[in-house]
Amino acid sequence: MPQVVFSLDSTKKFTEQAIVGHNRWHGDIPAQVQVKPGDSFRVHCREWFDGAIHNDDSAEDVLNAPLPAVHVLSGPIAVEGAQPGDLLIVDILDVGPIPQEDSGPLAGQGWGYTGVFATKNGGGFLTEWFPDAYKVVWDFMGGIATSRHVPGVSYTGIVHPGLMGTAPSGALLAKWNAREQALIDTDPDRVPPLALPPLPDSAVLGSLTGADFDRVAAEAARTAPPRENGGNQDIKNFTKGTRVFYPVFVDGAKLSMGDLHFSQGDGEITFCGAIEMGGFMDLHVDLIKGGMETYGVSENAIFMPGNVDPLYSQWLAFSGTSVTLDGVQHYLDSHLSYQRACLHAIDYLQKFGYSAIQAYMILGSAPIEGRLSGVVDIPNSCSTVYLPTAIFDIDVRPSASGPAQVEQGMSVPTASF
Secondary structure, rough: OOOEEEEOOOOOOOOHHOOOOOEEEEHHHHHHHHEEOEEEEEEEEOOOOOHHHHHHOOHHHOOOOOHOOOEEEEEEEEEEEOOOEEEEEEEEEEEEEOOOOOOOOOOOOOOEEEEEEOOOHOOOOOOOOOOOOOEEEEEOOOOOEEEOOOOEEEEEOOOOEEEEEOOOHHHHHHHHHHHHHHHHHOOOOOOOOOOOOOOOOOOOOOOOOOOHHHHHHHOOOOOOOEEEOOOOOOOOOOOOOEEEEEEEOOOOEEEEEEEEEEOOOOOOOOEEEEEEOOEEEEEEEEEEEOOOHHHOOOOOOEOOOOOOOOOOOOEEEEEEEEEOOOEEOOOHHHHHHHHHHEEEEEEEOOOOOOOHHHHHHHHHOOOEEEEEOOOOOOOEEEEEEEEEEEEEOOOOOOOOOOOOOOOOOOOOOOOOO
């Protein structure tokens, strides 16, 4: 096992650890650890809500989740010699649930969860159809996830970090805040909001204190969206064996990571839509000096995905176009067409006895493939959702005998304001 450079004690809260991480992006958050190019090391990662979500049959914890406190990230980790303009090479050597802890109260200790936020708390990709809070708990055994809340499905995890990235420069941070505030100003009272501005409330900023803490807390960017530094990209193929090339914007690069997922479908469409957990990452780092200029990577990481995806050979694919349910035509709107494809898959799975929310949870957490199948044929874009048929205990393919029925048990926990 590589040396643990960022350790976490599962019995303590994120802010009570020997090394305290952070939950905002800012270049002035001090590095907690330093490594060298060529080093391999292990990082422990806390579940993104720091244990606020429980292994039970209630969705009240998702409804009342401490959203200003996320994501709790391990880092920053400084890489010796990294300078702005370099490319930071990060190899994911291994990633998994909390080591040697296969049972316990924290997600990652033998279990994880998928959630849908209420619309007031940010909703999800299909919040117009699922406006309340929902939660599904998944049990892990031998790399397979099953759930008492969604019967008749099981799938192999594609374990990956939902969030990893480097620290922004002051200029880049100012750009983020300006453009996101301009978007908010177009509809400041929208629910859910169009973006999340800096928020000092619940900010965790590593070792910063006093006036420095107050200044950074007022400026630091929230971790919810992906940006030029990587961040919360939720790419399910960031698995073991992945190599990522991150742009470096500050001295030391200041790499951070967290929000581990046991499994996820393309798009993480339920928002809290992967199977969330805490765990560990084994990483190797190196540098390409001046790599941003050399390879034309002025922003946004490039990566070589790992090759440990589960092998599914049969798929049932659903397509959608950029027309709303009430017949309004949009021009090449791939967001809308993917939404329609997902809704078609949900309609289909209900014919086999699943509730709509159970079907939605499957699409968020199972290793579905989402594709932009057509983006040029005006006025309709075409998006497709590929659902692996082998994850179901029953045969979900169309046949002359009609749809088999899944045997229902416990329903999905729901809560509303």
